[in-house]
Structures are given as C-alpha cells and as structure tokens.
Amino acid sequence: MAGPRRHTLRDIAATLNLSVNTVSRALSGKDGIGERTRALVRAEAERVGYVPNSVARSLVLGSAMTFGLVITNPSNPFYAQLISSIELRARNHGYSLLLTVTGESEEYETRAVESLLRSSVSGSIVVPVQASSDPWRRLGTVGVPTVLLNRDLPDLGYRSVGTDNELGGYRATAHAISRGARSIVVLEEDLPITTIADRIAGFRRAMAEAGLSVPRGSIMRVPTRRHEQAALPWQPQQAYQVAHRLLRRTRLPDAVVVGNDYFALGLYRALEEHGLKVPDDMMVIGFGDYPFSAFLSPPLTTVRLPAEEVGDIAVDLLLEEISGGRSDRPLKQLIAPTLVERESTNRTTFARTLV
Amino acid sequence: MAGPRRHTLRDIAATLNLSVNTVSRALSGKDGIGERTRALVRAEAERVGYVPNSVARSLVLGSAMTFGLVITNPSNPFYAQLISSIELRARNHGYSLLLTVTGESEEYETRAVESLLRSSVSGSIVVPVQASSDPWRRLGTVGVPTVLLNRDLPDLGYRSVGTDNELGGYRATAHAISRGARSIVVLEEDLPITTIADRIAGFRRAMAEAGLSVPRGSIMRVPTRRHEQAALPWQPQQAYQVAHRLLRRTRLPDAVVVGNDYFALGLYRALEEHGLKVPDDMMVIGFGDYPFSAFLSPPLTTVRLPAEEVGDIAVDLLLEEISGGRSDRPLKQLIAPTLVERESTNRTTFARTLV
DNA sequence: TCGCTGAACATTAACGTTAATGTTCGGTCG
C-alpha cells in the first residue's frame, strides 16, 4: 500500500512556474492573486489531488486544530453518547478529536496529560479520574485550555460542565418517597469522585426534608474494576452480588436508588431470584437512562442525563476558553437532570410500608 | 489559562551554551554525547519542564505516530469495546488515536477520509459505511495503510478483521433448531452491508441443512436511523414496532434470530405485551452479547463477538502493514463468534410446534 | 614531532506550510 509521494505546494508551484507562496495564497483564498492564476492553481491542485499537510500547517500556526478528549470508559453509554456529540460539534468547528481512554486509572491519566502536551492540542475535554488534580494542573500551567467534563476539580479553576448530581439524587429519592417509600437504600460505585458524593448528598437532603431517617447500611458500595476490564459488563455483575447481600436483610427497603442503570440490571436479577416483584415488593430508581432501560421488565424509572447537551456545552466552553473571550455563560455549568417515570416505581399496593 | 510560552530545544541549548542538535541527541539518547553534557541537558530539561513538540517531530519524520479510527457509532456496545481495546493497544505501541464518528453517513465518511489525509495519520482503522468503497480507495492511492474493521470492502484488497457473520448466523439458527424450532424468523437492520447479508446466508444454510423451508416473510427488516440520532436508543424502539407486525401474524415462529441485542430488547417488550413467554412461546437469539444481555429476564441467548480480540488484531494488522513486513497472518481475518446459551432458548415445553 | 583518528560537539539543511517583506511593472495623476 506504499503509494506515491504526496504532492506538496512546491510541486504545484514548480509545474506552474509560480512561487510556493503564491500557490498557498491562491488555494487558501487570500487576496493579492490574479483571478487567472488562482484558477490555474486550483485546477492543478485538483488534477494532482493535492491535500494540504496539516502537520506543517499546525507547526507554523502553533495550533493543531485538535481537541484532546480524555474519557474513562466508552462502554458507559453516557460517555459513548458524549463521545458522539463532542466529536460532531468539534468537527463542525474544524477540530479533530484525539481520544484517550483512562479506564479510571491514575497512571494512564498521567500519561494522557503528557501525550496531550506533546501533541500540541488546541484544548482538551477531560473526565478526570479525580483522585488528584495534579496531572491536569500541568495543562493549565503550559497554557492548554481545558474543560472538565462530568466531574469537577474545583481547585483548578477550569471551566466545567456536568450534571447536577445532587439534584439528581434528590429527585430520584423524592420521587420514591412520593410513591410511598419510607426506607430507601442507595447503591453506588465506590469511586472517590464528587459525582457520587453529590448524589448521596441529594439523597440525604430528600430524606431529611421528608423527615425520614438514614440508618447505617443505607448506602451500599459496589466495588469498581479498572483498566482493561473497563469494557466488560462487570457493573451489573458486581451490583448483583451486592444486591444479594441487601436482600438477605430481615427488613428490606421500600426502594433502592442506584448509581447507574447497570446496577439496576443486577438488582433486577437478584430480586427475581428472591421472588420479589418490582415495584410492588421494591421500587427501583436508576441513573442514566441507558438505551435498554425503557425496555426492561418492568421499564426502569431513572434519572436522565442530557448527554448531548453536556457534550455540546463542553465544546462551547472550550471554544470560548480558546478564543479567550469572556462570555455571559458561567464558568461552571451544572445541567439539571430529569426524572423519567416508568413502571419500576409505579407501585399499586403498599403492603408492607404503609398500613 | 494562556500560560507562558513552551520551552523548546533552542531554549535549553541557549541556557547551556550548546547547539540545538546536541540537546536533541542528548535527550533522545543518541550517542556522540559526553556523559557529563547529557546529564546537564537532562537536568535542565527536567527543570524547565520541557515537553517535545511532536508536531515538529512529525513533520520532519513524516509520520505523526497517529492512527485514524473511523467508527460508525460508539453507542453500539460492540464498537465501544472496540474503541477501548484499539486505543489501549495503539497507545502501547506509541500511537495516538484520532477518532471520527460517521453515524452511517456517507457524507461524513467522505469528509473523514479528507481529514485523515490532512492529518498525515500513520494508518487508519475503519468501519466503512460500505455503500461504496470509493472514499477509502483514496487512502490506498496516497499510501495510507488502512485496515477495515468488521465490514470488508473486498475490491480494495486492504487487510481486514471481522466476525465470521455467516458462521454466527448459522450457529444462532442451528441452535434454535436444536432446541426444537422449526419455523424461524430473522430480524435484521436494513443496512446494505455484507455483515448482515452474511448472517442471513448463515441462517439460510442452517435452515437448508435441517431441511426446513424459509417462506416469504422470514426475513424482517428494521429501519435504520442515521447521523445525529445514532446515539439514541432508536434500535430497540424500531425493533419493537417491527415485532408488533410480526406478532399480528396468525402463525407465529418458534424462534426469532435478531441482528443485535438491542433488537431483542424491543422484541421482549412486544412479546410481553402480547402475553407471550420467552422461551416457551417463542425463543429469542440475540447477536452481540451486550453488557445487559445476561441480565435480561429471561437472560438472552446470544452470539458473542470477541471485540477485544478483533480490536487487537486490527491494530496488529495495521502495524504489519506499516512496517511493510509480510507475515504468516492472512490479510483477511474472520474471527469465529461463539454462542452463549442462556434461558431465552431453554425451552421446556414444545406446545405448538412439536406435537 | 607529525599526522591520523575519533570523540564531542557545531553547523547546515530539511520537513511543508504561512507570514512578512521585496520586487516588478503597468497605469494614473498632477
């Protein structure tokens, strides 16, 4: 497949007896070029199939017209959607996307920063692993505009977009309460990220407002796997095991609020094996509204994150940061998630909880 | 966030009173540099936080150490896994990943080729939209090594990796037959790609071998959406509607083989609404073994595609093509998918079909 | 002691593009 050498501006200039600069200006539509010459150049470029070398272009312009996108795990449907929407909008603005997958690994994250710096990306959109903000501080030091996605690192002062997880946790919990739940358990991943802490805070606020207590054991943690296994369906599996521990309790909660819809899958399975029905024996509220969630049996009530909106805003924030223009838009944006009510909280009998 | 100018080799050379070339050689570990000087250079580079500019490096070396990855839809769990595994292996070989999402659009595909050429990628891994092979022919003409992923374009003669879809279709169908199915319907997307044609061919082969007829209406098509909607859960929804058409028939099939596990979701829902049980009233065989499939009710029997293996092979093929070395490995590789037997084909009664 | 050798560095060129500055020359205006 080793083809012929690529044609350059110099080749075209040589065959037309013009200077390289004239050819460059002719093709890029700058003025100071005669119409006749411009047409000639364009025709010749077309004829030889000239493609500008954007590496050389990047070098002289100092910008690679490339965004670095650092994502933890594309197999998370939310991130998959983010990738799509960010890629689309970035491309519409003339930027390419350099993708890095960290798999929640701090080591890969550190390497990703190095790689972004080397590549002279024009900016980067990043889901930090978030154990430490140090790796990302370097980007700011060297002047690479950076937008934090879905997880913030407040001490860096970077722009960020994300979901209002506190509100999401609140709405999920409040909804369960409105449907008659009095004792509620939360199933969350055991990552040290604000995302999860915020959701739990929202849960506690809703419980407090309803005057409900949050006894020990109300927050259950699902172990995380990292690196290579990131793509495997470990999340439902792990949640399934944790759910079994929950279901062995003597007093079962009226509802379980889970950290993502994969957990709901594992929970559904465990409940089925215990002969328990959703929602009558236990209500389930998911998080994420994954593509399958509306089609589960019963369809899952869940908190929807507007991935497309978040992705678009991420790109817009980055473009603003690059252009240096201040905007009326706040530096930190929290998008309010919406609750999608489906059958998994549509309780018809209140046997145990309400007398 | 506009930081200080990046340090270059020249800066280091100036402060140490050395030539740029010496600094370059010292840092890249080439010989002809005194140990004392090398240590000095390294220390200074460390001190100022020197990061090599890989754009300049790419320009002089003629290679950007970057792979272009062109994917139709990251929200397809199979492609999501491919992205992860390809990114990991590419990075382990020192390559970055330039991601493009086509959303099954020929227009975006054509633009993607242009973008790859501009970026001087070292090679590309591509899931073609596959209406035409023309866009990709250009890559070969200009000498960009290209590996086709999951869908082949045989007339191009490029290396390719993919699933043996014929075998997958065959195994799914043969399995259903072995479980007592005599009349089987196939639900496939209406894309004009060989992937799907191959699966249907496998289906027909299995039916023929069992001496079963394939009456009209045995192959049902699920409409495709493109572009922006690629990320939305349209697949289960569309399959749900097609399934309703199927279930209105007077004579229902014993089993339905679907083109991907999302379709199984829609089918499950339709069946439930019609009061039909899986597998006793109808068996369902999926394709893809998506993360949720083992946790459906009942768990879905499905054909598993080894995404990680396919991704690794894609990178290996590309590396071979780049190094120009012939290998013992065949240019076209078809990985055999495996059938994962679960409850959706575990029929215990054969009420209607077998007397 | 002289010339040769090779280690250690310097200098120059090159990658392909864009930006800044020169040059030419036909036309125009005073």
Place this chain on the structure above:
DNA sequence: CGACCGAACATTAACGTTAATGTTCAGCGA
C-alpha cells in the same frame, strides 16, 4: 512626463524538530 501607487507576484524567514555533514582538538602511534 515623471513620480507614485498598487496589483501581482517573488523572496525570505519562521515554526521545532531530526539527519547529514563539518569542525575542533586531545591522544596516540610511528
């Protein structure tokens, strides 16, 4: 009619790196 202007092009420099080629000079053998 000559100076001037500006259109149309050419020339030069620059981006930051690597590769090819020069230069210096200490050490060595004859």
